[in-house]
Every structure is written in structure tokens, then in C-alpha cells.
Amino acid sequence: MGLEEKLPSGFLLTTVEKLAGYMRKNSLWPATFGLACCAIEMMAAGAGRYDLARFGMEVFRASPRQADLMIVAGRVSNKMAPVVRQIYDQMAAPKRTIAMGACASSGGMFNNYAIVQGVDHVIPVDIYLPGCPPRPEMLMDAILKLHEQIGNEKLGPNREKIIREVEAAALAAKPTHQLKGLLA
Numbered sequence: 001m002g003l004e005e006k007l008p009s010g011f012l013l014t015t016v017e018k019l020a021g022y023m024r025k026n027s028l029w030p031a032t033f034g035l036a037c038c039a040i041e042m043m044a045a046g047a048g049r050y051d052l053a054r055f056g057m058e059v060f061r062a063s064p065r066q067a068d069l070m071i072v073a074g075r076v077s078n079k080m081a082p083v084v085r086q087i088y089d090q091m092a093a094p095k096r097t098i099a100m101g102a103c104a105s106s107g108g109m110f111n112n113y114a115i116v117q118g119v120d121h122v123i124p125v126d127i128y129l130p131g132c133p134p135r136p137e138m139l140m141d142a143i144l145k146l147h148e149q150i151g152n153e154k155l156g157p158n159r160e161k162i163i164r165e166v167e168a169a170a171l172a173a174k175p176t177h178q179l180k181g182l183l184a
């Protein structure tokens with residue numbers, strides 16, 4: 001936001017944080033953007049049966065400059081990766097990303113030369129949504145979890161501290177190629 005970097009810590013900051021979080025979480029606009037079969041579920045979530053509009057999320061924007069949420073719905077091919085990055089760069093800040101489905105999160109069953117093995121190789125991801133494909137209810141749950149995250153976001157000096165902590169935790173985490181899941 002710009003202003004938040006100049007806010008002093010302490011008095012009133014908590015209230016400002018809560019207010020900014022409340023406004024941000026209730027005004028997310030997703031970019032109209034689908035890559036593969038998961039996009040059909042994303043479209044279903046916006047249609048009458050599931051009615052994403054209940055959460056103020058139905059305004060899918062055709063221009064990235066009017067959007068601040070990217071739902072990566074489907075596998076990302078190597079050819080498409082630079083386009084995904086460009087759209088992400090053009091979106092309004094602060095921006096968020098949901099990796100929808102196994103393919104967007106990790107490459108899924110497409111362990112081959114053509115598919116990026118997780119969109120987090122190209123853009124930062126806030127929420128990973130499992131499933132092939134995830135049902136519209138799961139997408140809505142992911143969006144609500146993202147709302148929770150945004151609502152609790154810190155501002156000013158607190159924000160910088162949290163970003164540093166998150167970066168340090170990410171660097172200290174075990175690389176995904178060493179994770180064994182249930183085989184460990």
C-alpha cells in the first residue's frame with residue numbers, strides 16, 4: 001500500500017491492521033485465467049450452484065491490472081510459464097496466488113519435460129489446493145483460508161519482521177525432492 005511502510009509500531013497499529021485486513025480480504029478480485037481441466041471446476045464455483053458471489057469473489061477480471069488474486073487452475077507448461085509470470089507481474093499489489101490442483105501445485109501426474117513441476121517455480125504461492133480436480137467446495141474453502149490469512153496480516157515494521165521470519169523458515173525447510181511422505 002506504500003503508506004503501511006511508514007506507519008509507526010504500537011499505538012493504534014493493531015486497529016489499523018485489523019481494518020486494512022478486513023477491507024483487503026473482502027475485496028479480492030481474481031484474474032480470469034484457466035490452464036486446464038481444473039479451470040472447469042473453477043468456472044463451476046463461480047456459477048449459480050456454488051455461487052462464489054456469496055464471498056464477494058465473483059468479479060473475475062479480464063485484465064490483470066484490475067485483479068489481485070491469481071487462481072492457477074491447471075498444469076503449467078514450460079511454454080506457458082513466462083505468460084503466467086507476466087500476468088502475475090501485471091496484477092495489482094498486494095497480490096495472492098492459489099495453486100489449484102495437483103498439477104499446479106507439483107506437476108501432478110505429468111512428470112515430464114513439458115510441464116513445470118509446481119507453479120511455485122515461477123511465482124510465489126500462498127495456498128496449495130490438493131486434488132485432481134479439486135471440487136468447487138474445496139476451492140471455496142481455499143479462498144476462505146486465504147481470507148483468514150489476509151485478515152491476520154501485519155503492517156508496517158511488524159510486516160517486515162514476519163516476511164523475514166517466513167523467508168528464514170522457507171530456507172530452512174527440507175527440499176521437496178527429499179520429502180518421502182508416507183514412505184519415510
Ligand code: SF4
Binds near residue numbers: 073103
Ligand atoms: S489436477 Fe487433475 S484436473 Fe487439475 S489440471 Fe491436473 S489433471 Fe487436470
